[in-house]
Amino acid sequence: MADEKKLFKVTIDNITIEVEPGTSILQAARKIGGDVAPPAMCYYTKLKGSGGKCRTCLVEVASGSTADPRPMPKLVASCRTNVMDGMVVKNITSEKVIDARNGVVEMLLINHPLDCPICDQAGECHLQDLSYEHGKEGTRYEFERRTFKKHDLGPYIQLHMTRCILCYRCVFTADQLTEKRVHGVLDRGDHSEIATYIEKSLENDFIGNIIDVCPVGALTDKTFRFKNRVWFLNPVDAHRDCSHPKCSGKVTLWYRGEEVFRVTARKDQWGEVEDWICNECRFEKKATADWTIEGPTKVNRHSVISQGHYVGVVRPQEALYDVMGGRAPRLLMDIHDVSEVNRPEIDLSKLERPAHSTDFESNGADRPTK
């Protein structure tokens, strides 16, 4: 073709790919996938203007471009920085990035209530994943955590302001999806909060989507509140002909046994909604008869949701070998050298199914004989 687009070459953690001009570093890294993709707590592909706030996606730009190979002086937010031709980016291979990211995660957690045991988001919470990957086991914060006056957002949505990380996603969602935004960020600094000005109920046809975009348990589904843990539910893809012109009708139904506990939009591998759905689909249609079932949802194997749900588990792409330039990671210790916790011929991390008692060597007496 005559007007073939020139692609930009960008190297992220030693892996080079070609992307279209105007792609952000984060999107380029997501194309590579795996550990190379920086975490993103506030950026949302579908929401214009989002990103740049949480600072978890900071990366080091070791070389700006082929034309200007100088490194960028500061770490940059990968979600809001576009790639240049010949750019060299360091994410997990940069100590500076890891250090800064640990700092950001610590800051996000110092005022977080850590009430995961009673939080409906637990199991599908991005902050949980993030702190699991980058957080420390203890905290250096010795003060009382921040609390807020409670706000009621109406019959559908439950707000827990103490859990909020102020990503502004729900504000953008309401701005861009609904006719009128009635909630926003009030106040300033560490006491800023998501609320409506003078108690209002959030009832727009599409407002339910703010539950799906919330990366933490700040906005949860009131109709699902305390009903079940997400990892006990089996997600199933389904659709219906929704009469609302803007609603896709493509959803995930969350079953336990025969009962649909909740309905959400479908999410891609980065936890982002694929198609928005209306409040009616989300809150009112909780019977199997309302839906055409497509089949089990593909669940990332790393997700806790996969523990009760073995059909359609997706194995994430392993990028470690590429990152290390083809070298294998050094095996520090083979567990079988020091322990006989499981049968040596079984590699637990490679099982397609959950580990079973027969995989483990106990004292030998009750080991099943074949």
Add this chain to the structure above:
Amino acid sequence: MGSRKLLLEKAHVPGIRGYDVYRREGGYRSVEKALKTMSPDQVTEEVKKSGLRGRGGAGFPTGMKWSFLAKPEGVPRYLVCNADESEPGTFKDRYLMEFLPHLLIEGLIVSSFALGSKSTYIYIRGEYAWIPDILEQAIAEAKNNGWLGKNILGTGFDCEIYVHRGAGAYICGEETALIESLEGKRGNPRIKPPFPAVKGVWDCPTVVNNVETLAAVVPIINEGGEAYSKIGVGKSTGTKLLSACGNINKPGVYEIDMTISVEEFIFSDEYCGGIPNGKRLKACIPGGSSVPILPANLLLKTAKGETRIMNYESLSDGGFAKGSMMGSGGFIVLDEDQCVVRNTLTLARFYRHESCGQCSPCREGTGWMEKILKNIEYGKGKSSDIDLLWDIQRKIEGNTICPLGDAAAWPVAAAIRHFRDEFEWHVANPIASQNRNFGLAHYADPLEVVPA
């Protein structure tokens, strides 16, 4: 010998606030000269030649900033005057606007002409509640006399100036937050790029300049960029307004030509007039609250043993380890009775209160630092707290959207760097620290000169 005054020369002429006296004293000559005899590019060229650097704090060359302004066809361009002077210790713009409002208006007209701005805004902080009236009166007088409005001086150039009151937020002094606020939104800084020179007010190319910077355009046009660049030294050209406060005999706004030493500025009768009650100098924050604090020995002499001069280069000599910054010119002097821990706590409280809360390191980190400093100041600190503070400031600095994070981190970092023993004394002597001060200690002792 007093240094040359370019901005405040006529400040004490009775009635200078009004148009008639200002005009009689030679006001609005630069507008006549620029509009009638120069092209916009020539004005920009003069400003470039003058070497004028932004007076708001960062010290970026003004002429260069102007030349970055995108000029697409058919898209309006804007000039915004940043009068949101909220840095603790800085009050030079207030003085200028209150006593010489026409100087700012004159500078704004010339600058608007250079940049092609037909609507120019003065964004003024809400706390300066009485000044918008002064400015609006000056704008009305200028308009009545044909300096503003349509077809100014028959040259075909149209310009209006509007005063916009802020609601009292430090963050709105950051240029992109100021633009958001001017547009009527929440004053959150924008993520850069795009820079305002490309996408500013209402997504149009915009230049945001400090009050003093724009006022300095007047003498530059009157006397020529070259003449202006000969005042001062090196890259610190022209004159700078300093607002001196703290433990000095004569607090106030002074105009200096950036050739005098820090020692002279503090102790000479022409300027601060020394420290009251025979106290000794302990420390100084030379450029507004966010620049690093320096102990007396590093303030008067650089690490190389040279005399420190009141200008951009000399004050930042030695980097952050051994130097500070010119900043916005808020000169805060601390005598031997002042407690650096308490001073740092006051600043940390300010930054916690003023953080916009948009990005996480600043929102959470500023509050954390304040709480730890409060513990140390009130005798509840632990020795590990000092290292923790250092680690927190390190994780805020450079990792935020706007410079407020840096501004919050630097004072804490500098206080720990130079006054660590005072912090340790607070931790080790929780009871004594509640009743007396650490005092001057060794902070004024001459330093061993490290040969360069």
